[in-house]
Amino acid sequence: MNFITAYGHLQENSCAVNGETICRRDKNSGDPWFRQIYKEQEFVYPKFHKMDVLSQAGFLTSELIKRANPQFAGKYKDDEIAMLFANRSGSAETDQKFVHAYQNGTPSPSLFVYTLPNIVMGEIAILNKWYGESLFAVLPAFDAEFYINHCNLLLSAGSEAVLCSWHEIAGNQIDVFTFLIEKEGESRFELTTNTLSKIAFEGNFHKTEINANYYY
Amino acid sequence: MTYIGAELIISPLGKTTEENCTAMIANRSGISLIADAGFDHKSLFLSKINDPDGQGKFTRLIIQAIETIKNEIDDAVLLSARTIFIISSTKGDPEQIKDPFNAAVSAVQQKFSLANRPIVISNACISGIVAINTAHHLIRARLYDHAVVIGCDVLSDFVVYGFQSLFAMGDAPCRPFDAARNGISIGEGCGAVVVSASEHIFRNPSLQLLAGTTANDANHISGPSRTGEGLFRSVKKTMEKNGITADELDFISAHGTATVFNDEMESIAFDRLGMSNIPLNSLKGYFGHTLGAAGIIETAASMQMIRNGILFKSLGFQEQGTSKALNIVSGNTVANPETILKTASGFGGGNASLIIRSI
Numbered sequence A: 001m002n003f004i005t006a007y008g009h010l011q012e013n014s015c016a017v018n019g020e021t022i023c024r025r026d027k028n029s030g031d032p033w034f035r036q037i038y039k040e041q042e043f044v045y046p047k048f049h050k051m052d053v054l055s056q057a058g059f060l061t062s063e064l065i066k067r068a069n070p071q072f073a074g075k076y077k078d079d080e081i082a083m084l085f086a087n088r089s090g091s092a093e094t095d096q097k098f099v100h101a102y103q104n105g106t107p108s109p110s111l112f113v114y115t116l117p118n119i120v121m122g123e124i125a126i127l128n129k130w131y132g133e134s135l136f137a138v139l140p141a142f143d144a145e146f147y148i149n150h151c152n153l154l155l156s157a158g159s160e161a162v163l164c165s166w167h168e169i170a171g172n173q174i175d176v177f178t179f180l181i182e183k184e185g186e187s188r189f190e191l192t193t194n195t196l197s198k199i200a201f202e203g204n205f206h207k208t209e210i211n212a213n214y215y216y
Numbered sequence B: 001m002t003y004i005g006a007e008l009i010i011s012p013l014g015k016t017t018e019e020n021c022t023a024m025i026a027n028r029s030g031i032s033l034i035a036d037a038g039f040d041h042k043s044l045f046l047s048k049i050n051d052p053d054g055q056g057k058f059t060r061l062i063i064q065a066i067e068t069i070k071n072e073i074d075d076a077v078l079l080s081a082r083t084i085f086i087i088s089s090t091k092g093d094p095e096q097i098k099d100p101f102n103a104a105v106s107a108v109q110q111k112f113s114l115a116n117r118p119i120v121i122s123n124a125c126i127s128g129i130v131a132i133n134t135a136h137h138l139i140r141a142r143l144y145d146h147a148v149v150i151g152c153d154v155l156s157d158f159v160v161y162g163f164q165s166l167f168a169m170g171d172a173p174c175r176p177f178d179a180a181r182n183g184i185s186i187g188e189g190c191g192a193v194v195v196s197a198s199e200h201i202f203r204n205p206s207l208q209l210l211a212g213t214t215a216n217d218a219n220h221i222s223g224p225s226r227t228g229e230g231l232f233r234s235v236k237k238t239m240e241k242n243g244i245t246a247d248e249l250d251f252i253s254a255h256g257t258a259t260v261f262n263d264e265m266e267s268i269a270f271d272r273l274g275m276s277n278i279p280l281n282s283l284k285g286y287f288g289h290t291l292g293a294a295g296i297i298e299t300a301a302s303m304q305m306i307r308n309g310i311l312f313k314s315l316g317f318q319e320q321g322t323s324k325a326l327n328i329v330s331g332n333t334v335a336n337p338e339t340i341l342k343t344a345s346g347f348g349g350g351n352a353s354l355i356i357r358s359i
Helices: A033-040 A046-050 A053-068 A092-103 A119-128 A144-155 A193-202 B017-025 B057-072 B075-079 B102-112 B124-140 B157-165 B229-241 B260-272 B291-308
Strands: A003-011 A014-017 A020-024 A081-087 A134-138 A161-170 A173-182 B003-010 B031-034 B044-047 B083-088 B119-121 B146-153 B189-196 B207-216 B251-253 B279-281 B339-346 B350-357
Touching (some): A003 A053, A014 A053, A033 A053, A053 A161, A081 A119, A081 A144, A092 A161, A119 A134, A119 A161, A119 B207, A134 A144, A134 B207, A144 A161, A144 A173, A144 A193, A144 B124, A173 A193, B003 B017, B003 B057, B003 B207, B003 B291, B017 B291, B044 B157, B057 B102, B057 B146, B075 B083, B083 B124, B119 B124, B124 B207, B124 B291, B124 B339, B124 B350, B146 B291, B189 B291, B207 B291, B229 B260, B251 B291, B260 B339, B291 B339, B291 B350
Parallel strands (some): A081 A134, A081 A161, B083 B119, B083 B146, B251 B279, B251 B339
Antiparallel strands (some): A003 A014, A003 A173, A014 A020, A134 B119, A161 A173, B003 B189, B031 B044
């Protein structure tokens, strides 16, 4: 059996770790929402400011998960932590910015390098010096079974932990759910379709009505 | 054992595997000078499919690939609930900028009434190898019995301008591993293979697919590692997993994009792996760099090398241009390769490898 040992939600107006809201968007702030979290949580990683939104979201949720689970990173060898990310629209958010740049001036190389959805996993690998497996899939919607199947494949083929994320950002809509899968953990967080679906939508209190059918 | 067969290449060199194979035997390239292709109307060397039909090319190529390979496998496989389709692509449909994959995937699923929704894998330039490896893992775990793996990327202003902005495009057809190489030639194309737990679904004899792996460089999002760390680790893992040593490899189908840094990185990784003497090529001189299709097109071409008993010349290579020497195939060679290592490396620090073997 595998377990969900930590998780984080990042949405339009709130950011939560293990179900506890740690940050709310200040609409009056002069800073973009992700920079508000970065400052409030006192992160120091100047490269954050060069990243696109997918990579910034991956930085924030993965670092917050590590803080909530401080012994995690030291437990494994540098190639034993895999990454399994997915979303609906790939890097479309940054793709549109790149198109806008060349239609109104010149193609921007610093935008172009972020126009691939797997770059966020590269950024997390660089930050943590993780040399493990990585997979980015595009799916029409969050699918608990997809993560369970592919985590099982990774964990039976040499990986000891998997950092997973549903990583969708489209315009003002932010739906990021990052979670850590390990081989040992608490029984109430066993990696099952029910548990994972329930946790995935736990953060979406403002979406509960439309997503009511996701509650088991 | 996991089987791989029914390989297909659609490129400027042809619509069928045979046409592409004939072109490679003749050392013909799909790369040509395309007028007004670049930003500021620059002419560029690209591997472009002549396509008078215009719109919807991405979806049309995938449909064309499925129409072709369905004649190479048992009729029941395509529609079986035990079959998964995996589509490998970096950019999807460039005409659907806000949602580049879902419309094409839905169109393909509906067109053929597929039992399962295809999975898209988008891991930059290693996507094709990752997709074939994913097919292998899913079948070994018995989640599916068969996988149809299709890689496709099409040319667009987006991709061309992007690589121009990085100064990554060569000013001549690409010359992988050559001393005079100065950048990539972008290409478009579609490749397909069928992976199965059964050898009986194939009209022509299949080959064996051995488990592959990926590894990250953990170094840079758009530049290769100076030490080839991720490629070294991925190949080492793949070899160890299958209990194969370097002396059992007859050939390496390398990534070889023809940028100065990528090819140098690969030479360092293969040197560290003790593989400098193994005959090696890059197929980018024939197809250009077809991004998400590259890993599948090049695996299909490698399968053709095994079937036809030939090592294709590494087109564009004349003089050693990497700090570590490699055994680059400088002319078509009659040989009997049985075991081939295929590798890829790409943006995001990704590296992937797999092994195919004759049965």
